[in-house]
Amino acid sequence: MAVAIQTQNLPMIKKIRNVPKEEMYVPGHRTCAGCGPALQYRLVAKAAGPNTILLGPTGCMYVANASYLCTPYAVPWMHTQITNAGAVASGVEAAYKVLIRKGKWQGEFPNIIVMAGDGGSVDIGLQAMSAMMYRGHDALFICYDNESYANTGIQTSPTTPYGGNTTFTPPGPLIPEGKKLFPKDPPQLVIGGHPAVKYVATASLAYPIDLMNKVRKALNVVGPTFMHIHAPCPKGWKTDQDKTVQIAKLAVETGMFSLYEWEEGTYKFQHKPKQYKPVREYVKLQGRFAHLTEAHIANLQAFVDAKVKAQGVPVQVAVPTPLDYEAMDVGEGTGHSESNRESIGR
Numbered sequence: 001m002a003v004a005i006q007t008q009n010l011p012m013i014k015k016i017r018n019v020p021k022e023e024m025y026v027p028g029h030r031t032c033a034g035c036g037p038a039l040q041y042r043l044v045a046k047a048a049g050p051n052t053i054l055l056g057p058t059g060c061m062y063v064a065n066a067s068y069l070c071t072p073y074a075v076p077w078m079h080t081q082i083t084n085a086g087a088v089a090s091g092v093e094a095a096y097k098v099l100i101r102k103g104k105w106q107g108e109f110p111n112i113i114v115m116a117g118d119g120g121s122v123d124i125g126l127q128a129m130s131a132m133m134y135r136g137h138d139a140l141f142i143c144y145d146n147e148s149y150a151n152t153g154i155q156t157s158p159t160t161p162y163g164g165n166t167t168f169t170p171p172g173p174l175i176p177e178g179k180k181l182f183p184k185d186p187p188q189l190v191i192g193g194h195p196a197v198k199y200v201a202t203a204s205l206a207y208p209i210d211l212m213n214k215v216r217k218a219l220n221v222v223g224p225t226f227m228h229i230h231a232p233c234p235k236g237w238k239t240d241q242d243k244t245v246q247i248a249k250l251a252v253e254t255g256m257f258s259l260y261e262w263e264e265g266t267y268k269f270q271h272k273p274k275q276y277k278p279v280r281e282y283v284k285l286q287g288r289f290a291h292l293t294e295a296h297i298a299n300l301q302a303f304v305d306a307k308v309k310a311q312g313v314p315v316q317v318a319v320p321t322p323l324d325y326e327a328m329d330v331g332e333g334t335g336h337s338e339s340n341r342e343s344i345g346r
Contacts (some may be wrong), residue, residue, distance in 0.1 A: 001254045003100055003101050003103075005097070005100055005109050006107065006108045006109060007108060007109050007220075007222060008049075008051060008108045008109065008111065008219065008220070008287060010047070010048075010049065010216035010220055010336075012213050012216060012217070012220055013047075013209055013212055013213055013216070015209070016208070016209060018044055019046065019208075019209075019212065020047075020049065022046070022049075022050070022074075023042070023045075023046060023074065024045035024046055024048065024049065024050065024052065024073065024074045024075050024310055025038075025041050025042040025044075025045040025046070025072055025073060025074070026072050026073070026074055027072065028070060028071075028072045029064055029065045029072040029295065030064045030065070030067055031060070031061075031064040031065070032064075032234060032235050032241070032278045033234070034232070034234040034239075034240075034241030034243070034244040035060075035064075035168070035234070035244075036146060036205055036230075036231035036232040036233055036234075036244050036248065037060055037061050037117070037144045037146055037231045037233070038061070038064070038065075039205045039231070039244065039245075040144050040203075040205045040211065040229045040231045041061060041115060041144070042064075043075070043205065043208050043212055043215075044113065044115065044142060044211070044212075044215050044229075045070060045074075045075070046212065047211075047212035047213075047215040047216050048075075048111045048113060048215060048216075048219060049111070050074070050075060050112040051075075051107075051108060051110050051111060052075045052076075052110060052112075052113060053075065053076045053077075053078070053092060053110050053111065053112050053113070054073060054075060054076070054077045054078070054113055054115055054130060054307065055077075055078050055080050055085055055088055055089050055092070055112070055113065055114045055115065055118045056077060056078070056079055056080065056085075056115050057079075057080045057081060057082045057083075057084070057085040057114070057115075057120040058079070058080075058081060058082040058151070058273050059082060059116065059119065059120050059150075059151050059260075060117060060119070060146065060150050060151045060233075061115060061117065061144065062079055062151075063151050064342070066079060068273075074104045078092075080114075081105075082119060082120045082124050082125055082128070083120075083124055083125055083128060084125070084128045085116050085120055085125055085128060085129065085141075086125065086127075086128030086129040086132035086133075086141060087128040087131065087132070088114075088128075089112055089114050089132055089137065089139040089141070090131070090132045090135060090137045090139070092112055092139075093112050093137045093138050093139050094135065094137070096109060096110065096112075096114070097102070098151075109138070111140070111219045111239070112138070112139040112140065113139070113140045113141075113142060113219075114129075114132075114139065114140070114141045115142050115144060116129070116141065116142065116143055116144070117143070117144060117145070117146065117149075117150075117151075117157075118141075118143055118144075118145045118146065118147060118157045118158065118159040118186070119149050119157050119158075119264060120147075121141070121143035121145075121186060122143065122158055122159065122184050122186045122189055123157055123158050126189075126266065129141055130189075130190075130193070130194065132224060133190060133194040133196060133197050133224045133226065134194055134196060135196070135224075136196035136223055136224055137223075137224055138222055138223055138224070139224060140215070140218045140219055140222070140224075140225045140227065141225070141226050141227075142215075142226075142227045142228075142229060143186050143226070143228045143229065144229050144231045145159050145186070145228060145229060145230055145231055146231050146232065146233035146236060146237075147159045147160050147161060147164065147183075147233070147237075148160055148164070148233065149165055150233050150235065150236045153167050153186060154167050154235070154236040155167050155168045156168040156179055157164040158183060158184040159183045159184055159186065160179050160183060161179065161182075161183055161256070162177070162179055162181065162182045162183070162296075162299065162300055162302070162303060163177045163178055163253055163283075163292050163296050163297075163299075163300055164178055164179040164239075164288050164289070165178045165179075165180055165287075165288045165289070165290075165291060166178070166179065166274050166288070168235070171291040175298075176291070176293065176296075177291075177292065177293075177296045177299075178288075178291060178292075179271055182297075182303055182315070184229045186226075187200050187202055187226065187228050187262065188312070190226040191262055194224070196223060196224055197223070197224050198221060198223060198225075198263065198264055199217065199218055199221045199225045199226075199261070199262070199263050199264075200225065200226045200227070200228075200261070200262040200263075201214040201225075201226075201227050201228075201260070201261045201262070202219070202227070202228045202229070202230070202257070202258060202259050202260055203215075203227060203228070203229045203230070203259065204229065204230045204248050204249070204251065204252055204257060204259060205229070205230070205231060205232075205244070205245065205248050205250035206245050206246075206248035206251075206252065207249075207252070207270070207271055210259065210270055210271065211229065213311035214226065214227060214261065215232065217261075229238025230246050230248055230251055230257045231248075232247045232248050232251075236288070237286045237287070237288050238286060238288050238290075239285060239286050239287065240285075243285060246285075247282070247285055247286070250277070250281060250282045250285070252271055252273070253273050253277045253281075254276055254277045254278065254279050254281055254282040254304065255273075255276045255279070255280075255304040255305070255307065255308040256279065256282050256304060256308070258272070258311055259271050259272070260307065260311065260312075262312075267311070267312050269311070270306075276304075276308060277288060278301065278303055279297065279300050279301045280297055280301075283300070303315060303341075
């Protein structure tokens with residue numbers, strides 16, 4: 001006999017004064033000053049509330065938050081491998097349903113939230129995340145996007161912007177722009193391939209009420225949901241630690257990052273500028289883009305222009321082929337040959 005599952009119904013937050021005062025992500029972590037992922041973590045945990053289970057795959061928010069057996073969570077938290085967060089979330093959800101069916105768990109079903117970086121979401125962790133979505137597990141998968149593998153030394157990731165200077169994409173004579181590829185679009189990976197998903201949203205720490213309400217809306221949905229949260233990283237982006245919120249806001253104002261919800265096939269946009277600022281305003285505050293020429297910035301601007309003109313539609317870009325890299329004797333993210341390493345300035 002089927003057993004009814006009591007679900008939570010989290011109310012929307014109308015104004016900043018209505019934000020819960022209780023903290024679920026408390027002092028004691030070891031993140032960098034001005035850390036964007038830590039700021040969004042606090043907002044997500046606060047929005048979710050006490051009846052929540054957080055799953056943290058390997059990444060910045062695991063290493064900085066769980067050093068020396070000390071964690072900053074006021075709710076249950078579990079470490080997962082960077083490859084399998086979606087699988088662990090699936091298991092936690094299934095286990096609670098078994099407990100409820102057997103009468104061993106009373107009360108409302110807990111919020112199950114995966115807090116994964118861009119690598120743990122749409123690169124190394126993509127398979128498990130996709131499987132969780134495909135099977136229809138009742139959990140929220142959040143990609144906090146600092147646009148690099150920051151935990152291991154600021155290596156390029158699939159969401160690193162074109163032109164980004166990382167330890168795997170250093171600018172030099174042969175590849176002056178640094179990162180040659182344009183980024184993946186995490187929400188579209190979920191929307192386009194997972195029929196069980198009914199709610200997907202993007203958010204930014206620069207707009208805290210919008211972010212928290214989207215978290216609550218996602219958690220109120222029965223079934224798999226996904227959020228892509230933009231989270232600037234002062235260390236990896238080479239920015240001033242007190243400029244994190246300003247840079248996050250500029251990302252929205254320039255079109256580098258868009259805020260929207262996708263619900264049952266319908267898009268709703270939030271904080272969409274009436275007139276976008278030039279991308280130059282965004283990149284000039286970040287040392288990772290300091291090497292870009294006018295031509296490189298124009299390439300980035302053209303990509304953003306195409307994206308905001310037809311939001312929700314994949315942008316067509318020229319992708320370097322293996323032959324391009326063979327001609328240069330260099331491959332992005334795969335290392336350099338001894339003969340050209342010095343000339344590239346590595």
